[in-house]
Amino acid sequence: PGGFAEFVRVPAVNVAHGVFPLPKAISDDEGVFIEPLACVVRGQRVAALRPGHTVVVIGSGVAGLLHVKLAKASGAAKVIATDIVEYRKAAARKAGADAVIDGREDVPVKVREANDGLPADYVITCTGVPKAILQGLACVDRGGTVLFFAPSEPTVRIEIPFNAVWREEVTMTSSYGGSPRDILEAMELLATRRVAVADLITHTLPLVEAKKGFRLVAQARDSIKVVLRP
DSSP states (O other), X not given: OOTTOSOOOOOHHHHHHHOOOOOTTSOHHHHTTHHHHHHHHHHHHHTTOOTTSEEEEEOXXXXXXXXXXXXXXXXXXXXXXXXXXXXXXXXXXXXXXXXXEEXXXXXXXXXXXXXXXXXXXXXXXXXXXXXXXXXXXXXXXXXXXXXXXXXXXXXXXXXXXXXXXXXXXXXXXXXXXXXXXXXXXXXXXXXXXXXXXXXXXXXXXXXXXXXXXXXXXXXXXXXXXXXXXX
Protein backbone atom coordinates (compact mmCIF):
# COMPACT_ATOMS: atom_id res chain seq x y z
CA PRO A 1 0.00 0.00 0.00
CA GLY A 2 2.88 2.41 0.67
CA GLY A 3 4.84 1.62 -2.47
CA PHE A 4 8.06 1.40 -0.41
CA ALA A 5 7.76 5.10 0.47
CA GLU A 6 9.43 6.39 3.62
CA PHE A 7 6.20 8.10 4.68
CA VAL A 8 2.58 7.26 3.85
CA ARG A 9 -0.44 9.50 4.31
CA VAL A 10 -3.27 7.47 5.84
CA PRO A 11 -6.83 8.66 6.63
CA ALA A 12 -7.53 8.97 10.35
CA VAL A 13 -10.32 6.38 10.22
CA ASN A 14 -7.87 3.79 8.91
CA VAL A 15 -5.41 4.57 11.68
CA ALA A 16 -8.14 4.34 14.32
CA HIS A 17 -9.67 1.08 13.13
CA GLY A 18 -7.18 -0.63 10.85
CA VAL A 19 -3.71 -0.24 12.36
CA PHE A 20 -2.50 -2.81 14.87
CA PRO A 21 0.79 -2.96 16.81
CA LEU A 22 2.94 -5.95 15.95
CA PRO A 23 2.96 -8.37 18.91
CA LYS A 24 6.35 -9.21 20.38
CA ALA A 25 5.67 -12.87 19.59
CA ILE A 26 5.73 -12.10 15.86
CA SER A 27 9.01 -11.17 14.18
CA ASP A 28 9.23 -8.51 11.50
CA ASP A 29 9.73 -11.20 8.86
CA GLU A 30 6.72 -13.19 10.09
CA GLY A 31 4.73 -9.97 10.19
CA VAL A 32 4.74 -9.72 6.40
CA PHE A 33 2.38 -12.71 6.41
CA ILE A 34 -0.31 -11.05 8.52
CA GLU A 35 -2.19 -9.49 5.60
CA PRO A 36 -2.06 -12.51 3.25
CA LEU A 37 -2.98 -14.86 6.09
CA ALA A 38 -5.90 -12.59 6.99
CA CYS A 39 -7.15 -12.97 3.41
CA VAL A 40 -6.87 -16.75 3.77
CA VAL A 41 -8.71 -16.66 7.10
CA ARG A 42 -11.54 -14.72 5.47
CA GLY A 43 -11.65 -17.06 2.50
CA GLN A 44 -11.99 -20.19 4.60
CA ARG A 45 -14.64 -18.51 6.74
CA VAL A 46 -16.61 -17.51 3.64
CA ALA A 47 -16.35 -21.09 2.37
CA ALA A 48 -17.58 -22.33 5.77
CA LEU A 49 -14.71 -24.80 5.93
CA ARG A 50 -15.33 -27.33 8.71
CA PRO A 51 -13.01 -29.84 10.40
CA GLY A 52 -12.96 -33.46 9.32
CA HIS A 53 -13.36 -32.84 5.59
CA THR A 54 -11.12 -33.10 2.54
CA VAL A 55 -9.73 -29.90 1.07
CA VAL A 56 -8.09 -29.50 -2.34
CA VAL A 57 -5.91 -26.44 -2.91
CA ILE A 58 -5.31 -25.65 -6.59
CA GLY A 59 -2.02 -23.74 -6.88
CA SER A 60 0.75 -23.77 -4.29
CA GLY A 61 2.08 -20.24 -4.26
CA VAL A 62 2.13 -18.22 -1.04
CA ALA A 63 -1.66 -18.06 -0.80
CA GLY A 64 -2.08 -21.74 -1.60
CA LEU A 65 0.51 -22.77 0.99
CA LEU A 66 -1.16 -20.60 3.62
CA HIS A 67 -4.46 -22.29 2.78
CA VAL A 68 -2.78 -25.68 3.24
CA LYS A 69 -1.37 -24.66 6.62
CA LEU A 70 -4.61 -23.09 7.87
CA ALA A 71 -6.76 -26.01 6.71
CA LYS A 72 -4.47 -28.43 8.55
CA ALA A 73 -4.49 -26.24 11.66
CA SER A 74 -8.29 -26.09 11.49
CA GLY A 75 -8.70 -29.85 11.52
CA ALA A 76 -9.09 -30.84 7.88
CA ALA A 77 -9.08 -34.62 7.53
CA LYS A 78 -6.99 -34.47 4.38
CA VAL A 79 -5.42 -31.64 2.39
CA ILE A 80 -4.42 -32.19 -1.23
CA ALA A 81 -2.38 -29.56 -3.08
CA THR A 82 -1.56 -29.08 -6.76
CA ASP A 83 0.99 -27.15 -8.78
CA ILE A 84 3.05 -27.50 -11.96
CA VAL A 85 6.35 -26.27 -10.49
CA GLU A 86 8.50 -28.85 -8.69
CA TYR A 87 9.78 -26.29 -6.18
CA ARG A 88 6.24 -25.39 -5.14
CA LYS A 89 5.12 -29.00 -4.99
CA ALA A 90 7.98 -29.68 -2.58
CA ALA A 91 6.93 -26.62 -0.57
CA ALA A 92 3.36 -27.95 -0.38
CA ARG A 93 4.60 -31.23 1.07
CA LYS A 94 6.68 -29.32 3.59
CA ALA A 95 3.68 -27.15 4.45
CA GLY A 96 1.75 -30.25 5.48
CA ALA A 97 -0.21 -31.35 2.41
CA ASP A 98 -1.18 -35.01 2.70
CA ALA A 99 -0.89 -35.45 -1.06
CA VAL A 100 0.55 -33.32 -3.85
CA ILE A 101 -0.54 -33.59 -7.48
CA ASP A 102 1.12 -32.25 -10.60
CA GLY A 103 -1.35 -29.85 -12.20
CA ARG A 104 -0.50 -31.17 -15.66
CA GLU A 105 -1.96 -34.57 -14.79
CA ASP A 106 -5.64 -35.52 -14.69
CA VAL A 107 -6.21 -33.72 -11.40
CA PRO A 108 -9.80 -34.91 -10.70
CA VAL A 109 -8.71 -38.53 -11.16
CA LYS A 110 -5.62 -38.04 -8.99
CA VAL A 111 -7.72 -36.39 -6.27
CA ARG A 112 -9.96 -39.44 -6.12
CA GLU A 113 -6.94 -41.72 -5.99
CA ALA A 114 -5.61 -39.76 -3.02
CA ASN A 115 -9.00 -39.57 -1.30
CA ASP A 116 -10.29 -43.15 -1.17
CA GLY A 117 -12.06 -42.82 -4.50
CA LEU A 118 -14.01 -39.71 -3.52
CA PRO A 119 -13.98 -36.09 -4.73
CA ALA A 120 -13.20 -33.29 -2.27
CA ASP A 121 -15.60 -31.56 0.09
CA TYR A 122 -13.90 -28.20 -0.46
CA VAL A 123 -11.83 -26.88 -3.36
CA ILE A 124 -9.87 -23.63 -3.13
CA THR A 125 -8.53 -22.25 -6.41
CA CYS A 126 -5.46 -20.08 -5.82
CA THR A 127 -4.76 -19.39 -9.48
CA GLY A 128 -6.76 -17.62 -12.14
CA VAL A 129 -5.68 -19.95 -14.94
CA PRO A 130 -8.91 -21.13 -16.63
CA LYS A 131 -7.76 -24.75 -16.88
CA ALA A 132 -6.99 -24.83 -13.16
CA ILE A 133 -10.37 -23.30 -12.30
CA LEU A 134 -12.17 -25.96 -14.33
CA GLN A 135 -10.00 -28.62 -12.67
CA GLY A 136 -11.21 -27.33 -9.33
CA LEU A 137 -14.86 -27.56 -10.35
CA ALA A 138 -14.28 -31.14 -11.50
CA CYS A 139 -12.73 -32.09 -8.15
CA VAL A 140 -15.60 -31.15 -5.84
CA ASP A 141 -18.07 -33.66 -4.43
CA ARG A 142 -21.84 -33.39 -4.51
CA GLY A 143 -22.90 -30.70 -2.05
CA GLY A 144 -19.34 -29.41 -1.84
CA THR A 145 -17.95 -25.90 -2.05
CA VAL A 146 -15.55 -24.23 -4.47
CA LEU A 147 -13.84 -21.06 -3.26
CA PHE A 148 -12.42 -18.83 -5.99
CA PHE A 149 -9.52 -17.14 -4.22
CA ALA A 150 -7.53 -15.71 -7.12
CA PRO A 151 -8.52 -13.48 -10.05
CA SER A 152 -8.15 -14.06 -13.76
CA GLU A 153 -7.31 -11.39 -16.31
CA PRO A 154 -10.33 -9.07 -16.71
CA THR A 155 -10.87 -10.19 -20.29
CA VAL A 156 -10.90 -13.92 -19.48
CA ARG A 157 -14.19 -15.77 -19.94
CA ILE A 158 -14.65 -19.27 -18.54
CA GLU A 159 -17.48 -21.61 -19.51
CA ILE A 160 -18.91 -23.14 -16.35
CA PRO A 161 -20.65 -26.56 -16.60
CA PHE A 162 -23.81 -25.05 -15.16
CA ASN A 163 -26.02 -28.14 -15.27
CA ALA A 164 -23.41 -30.17 -13.40
CA VAL A 165 -23.07 -27.44 -10.77
CA TRP A 166 -26.86 -27.27 -10.42
CA ARG A 167 -27.41 -31.03 -10.36
CA GLU A 168 -24.61 -31.70 -7.87
CA GLU A 169 -25.69 -28.81 -5.62
CA VAL A 170 -22.22 -27.26 -5.68
CA THR A 171 -21.72 -23.98 -3.86
CA MET A 172 -19.45 -21.52 -5.66
CA THR A 173 -18.18 -18.53 -3.72
CA SER A 174 -15.29 -16.09 -3.64
CA SER A 175 -13.44 -13.85 -1.23
CA TYR A 176 -11.28 -10.77 -1.53
CA GLY A 177 -9.13 -9.12 1.10
CA GLY A 178 -9.35 -9.35 4.86
CA SER A 179 -11.22 -7.30 7.47
CA PRO A 180 -9.81 -6.01 10.78
CA ARG A 181 -11.37 -9.07 12.39
CA ASP A 182 -9.40 -11.30 10.03
CA ILE A 183 -6.20 -9.36 10.70
CA LEU A 184 -6.58 -9.97 14.44
CA GLU A 185 -7.23 -13.68 13.90
CA ALA A 186 -4.20 -13.96 11.60
CA MET A 187 -2.03 -12.29 14.23
CA GLU A 188 -3.24 -14.76 16.84
CA LEU A 189 -2.51 -17.71 14.55
CA LEU A 190 1.01 -16.44 13.94
CA ALA A 191 1.73 -15.47 17.55
CA THR A 192 0.67 -18.88 18.85
CA ARG A 193 2.43 -20.70 15.99
CA ARG A 194 -0.77 -22.53 15.05
CA VAL A 195 0.25 -21.40 11.59
CA ALA A 196 4.04 -21.30 11.26
CA VAL A 197 5.38 -19.32 8.33
CA ALA A 198 9.15 -19.04 8.77
CA ASP A 199 9.66 -21.95 6.36
CA LEU A 200 7.90 -20.01 3.59
CA ILE A 201 10.57 -17.30 3.55
CA THR A 202 13.01 -18.45 0.88
CA HIS A 203 14.93 -15.21 0.34
CA THR A 204 15.79 -12.22 2.53
CA LEU A 205 17.32 -9.32 0.61
CA PRO A 206 18.36 -5.74 1.36
CA LEU A 207 16.20 -3.03 -0.14
CA VAL A 208 18.90 -2.17 -2.69
CA GLU A 209 18.34 -5.64 -4.20
CA ALA A 210 14.60 -5.09 -4.58
CA LYS A 211 14.84 -5.59 -8.35
CA LYS A 212 16.30 -9.06 -7.80
CA GLY A 213 13.52 -9.83 -5.34
CA PHE A 214 10.80 -8.82 -7.78
CA ARG A 215 12.49 -10.89 -10.49
CA LEU A 216 12.49 -13.97 -8.25
CA VAL A 217 8.79 -13.51 -7.52
CA ALA A 218 7.92 -12.92 -11.19
CA GLN A 219 9.83 -16.01 -12.32
CA ALA A 220 7.98 -18.10 -9.70
CA ARG A 221 10.42 -20.99 -10.00
CA ASP A 222 12.77 -21.08 -7.03
CA SER A 223 11.14 -18.84 -4.45
CA ILE A 224 8.07 -18.65 -2.25
CA LYS A 225 8.20 -15.51 -0.11
CA VAL A 226 10.87 -12.87 -0.71
CA VAL A 227 11.40 -10.44 2.16
CA LEU A 228 13.05 -7.04 1.64
CA ARG A 229 14.77 -5.35 4.58
CA PRO A 230 15.53 -1.59 4.59
